[in-house]
Amino acid sequence: MFGRLGRSVCVNARLKRRNTKRILGKLWRPIVILAVLAIAAYGVQTVRGMSEHISHPPVTSTIPATVIQINPKNVTYEAFGDLGGGGRVTYADLNSRPIEVTLTSLPWSVSETTMSPSATLSMVMQVNGDAAGCRILVDGKVRDEHLVSHPSAAVACTVTAA
Numbered sequence: 719m720f721g722r723l724g725r726s727v728c729v730n731a732r733l734k735r736r737n738t739k740r741i742l743g744k745l746w747r748p749i750v751i752l753a754v755l756a757i758a759a760y761g762v763q764t765v766r767g768m769s770e771h772i773s774h775p776p777v778t779s780t781i782p783a784t785v786i787q788i789n790p791k792n793v794t795y796e797a798f799g800d801l802g803g804g805g806r807v808t809y810a811d812l813n814s815r816p817i818e819v820t821l822t823s824l825p826w827s828v829s830e831t832t833m834s835p836s837a838t839l840s841m842v843m844q845v846n847g848d849a850a851g852c853r854i855l856v857d858g859k860v861r862d863e864h865l866v867s868h869p870s871a872a873v874a875c876t877v878t879a880a
Contacts, residue, residue, distance in 0.1 A: 793854070793855070795828050799824055803846040806819060807819045807852075808841070810839065840874070840875070840876045843874075845871055845872075851865035852864055
């Protein structure tokens, strides 16, 4: 009887191991799938959190926005001298396009106004006479002026940051 009882306990232990193996054999796939889904959900949530911080950064200070007032600038190109038989002026307008003017009399001038915070201004003048001068004014102040005296005079004025 004692021998039979030992065998019965041994058989019961084998059956329990088989049942455990059967249960684990059926459950390992769903457990792995759940683990993979949990890791993927964590990764997606982490990426969304980082994207949210990039798209909507936290407000760190309450410094009011500074409004920069841009005042209009009045630019005047002037040409003067001895015209002789004729001449021409080429200047860059405020959009940097070259404008050529045939001179019929001197002095000559043209004015433009810009709201741009800076502008590059240039002017070239050539006459058949013996003297040529150019001047560029910004808001009434002379920014560049040149005068030359020789036959078929040519002169240039430039303001790089008006």
